[in-house]
Amino acid sequence: MKVNRDRLAQHFETISQYGKFGETGVCRPTLTPVEKEAFLVVSEWMREAGMSVRIDNFGNLIGRLEGKRKDAPILMMGSHLDSQPYGGRFDGTAGVLCGIEAVCALTEAGLTPDVSIDVVAFCDEESWRFNKGVFGSRGIIGQVELEELSITDKDGISRREALIAFGCNPDELQQSVYPPNSIGAFLELHIEQGPILDSKNLSIGSVTGISGxxxxxxxxxxxxxxxxxxxxxxxxxxxxxxxxxxxxxxxxxxxxxxxxxxxxxxxxxxxxxxxxxxxxxxxxxxxxxxxxxxxxxxxxxxxxxxxxxxxxxxxxxxxxxxxxFSPTQCAPWIRNIIREESEAIVKECPELISGPFHDAIILAQVCDIGMIFVRCKDGISHNPAEYASYDDLAQGTELLMKTAVRVATKLGEREQGL
Ligand SMILES: [Zn+2]
Known part of the structure; x- marks a missing residue:
């Protein structure tokens, strides 16, 4: 099982062209043609990693790697590809691209996880276009209300219209809700968006909880x-x-x-x-x-x-x-796995609180969650100056991959009643 750092770097370089402004800025608003183009590129990478791919009616891009136990609750990983209007290259994108790389490393090693793994690029995490975000993650757990479809952006385009233009069917949202208990656990890798790892000169951290x-x-x-x-x-x-x-x-x-x-x-x-x-x-x-x-x-x-x-x-x-949203704790058993697996990768992997919220805070309502933070320079985020090194991202991916394998095994054991 080996993470391919150069392939991962290449994926970041490619995807940062979609919505690029200036040298390093990214503006990739949710449910827009530029996000759709990014989805199509990322879909290819998901397929190359051995996943089947679909875009659901909430505007989520979902890749699935079949596990040994097809009916067991799945392991979900992911984050988002939409950005802030004056955003950078790593926020959200890291969780999606590192998730795909983790799966790719598994399949290249000929491994089949014990349960299926879904890697998701969630629709509209960022919240600014329709002033109510984490839409895709709320959607799949059945927490989107129909009235939300009539919220308009600053140009008067409603969420419903934007979904239709994106190729989704907002009249069939229920089809895209995951059945109760079908998600066993959720893992999200994200840049820290704060200065703690950088100030300690450490590459990766484990999240204890997310501010509400x-x-x-x-x-x-x-x-x-x-x-x-x-x-x-x-x-x-x-x-x-x-x-x-x-x-x-x-x-x-x-x-x-x-x-x-x-x-x-x-x-x-x-x-x-x-x-x-x-x-x-x-x-x-x-x-x-x-x-x-x-x-x-x-x-x-x-x-x-x-x-x-x-x-x-x-x-x-x-x-x-x-x-x-209520503040959320990451599951102690997943934190333990992250800590144990980190020991072979880095000397120190500190535990941190997340001030920003993430799709993980939503998924925590239906399953256990774990989060891995990757250092970002000076803690800068939601800004074109946002920067995380490919070496750090590759280390984060390795930790994500190793954690994913053990979490999938645990979910498989649970299914057998072990
Ligand atoms: Zn984010």
Whole structure:
């Protein structure tokens, strides 16, 4: 069983051409022609690795390597090929390409895993196009609601329309849901997207758990007026109110020196004109924590603070929850396998928490999960400067492959009742 580092590197070089901008940037939005082209290229690699390939109705690309026990719960691996609008070459892509390389190394060695292995490029992990992501992973476990199909992107294209243009049938989503208990475990390799491995000069790490996010949309309403004529003390300026809220949220989480993080990353101003007092402002809050109780406390404080500031400025407000996931632990038995297998590959493979969420957080609702992190330079991600070396990615792939074999064996034993 040997990972082919050069083939893996070649696959990264090829796929980073799809959606490329500048020297190293990638913009590959979900459910677009450029993502479809990338899917077709990756499909070929899946076939070369011995997998059968399909695109399901959620827009997931799925390769399957048949195992010895075809009816046993499968091992799933994967991540996503869609990127942020100003993204890099490795986020998500690593989990897909390293997953395929791991399978390829198995089949080249003439090995058949005990249970089948699916490698998946999940649809719309990134969330930004339709403001509600991890779509494909939620889809296969039956957590997509039909109303979501009518959410539109900034050009007014609905998810339904985008799925149809991609070749999917959004009226037959149920066909693409995996039956209960058919997924035995899920493994995801991902770049760390944080600075810890790089700062310790270590190539790979094992994830203990994933922070749970809650995403809120806040709409603040005031009253529009002429910027020249309404005296300052008579204004109901929604943007001033929102600005106070944004600052208050940041300070509230910051002053406690906790691992909790809160980000306001998107702001819409209406009517967005230089000489009109802003009437309405919509902004998003992304709040995350590995401790759900603490996150809930902060969410309550944030809601109270928004109400208080709204009152001070004579504004009204509305808060909508876009989605939330509980923090998730990686399965101790898979962490053990990762630790044991890492010993033959690297001197040290530290355990880390994942601040970013991944498709794994969704799969954790139906099966045990494990995650492997690969060092990325300076922790930079969601940025064209994102960088992981092919040597590190090859080490991560070797660990993924060895872990996959043992997890598949374990799933096979479970099926036999051993
Ligand atoms: Zn990702």
């Amino acid at each position: 996010p809650v995403w809120l949309s806040v709409t603040v309403k005031g009253f529009a007026g002429h910027a020249g004529s309404v005296p300052m003390n008579m204004r109901k300026d929604a943007l001033i109110g929102a600005a106070d809220m944004i600052r208050a949220i940041n300070q509230m989480v910051r002053r406690d020196e906790v691992p909790t993080v809160a980000t306001i990353g998107s702001l819409k101003v209406f009517p967005n004109s230089p000489n009109i007092i802003p009437e309405a402002v919509e902004f998003t809050i992304d709040l995350r924590d590995i401790d759900e109780n603490r996150r809930t406390r902060y969410e309550q404080q944030i809601r109270a603070e928004i109400a208080h500031i709204s009152d001070q400025h004579g504004l009204t407000f509305e808060i909508k929850e876009n989605f939330q």
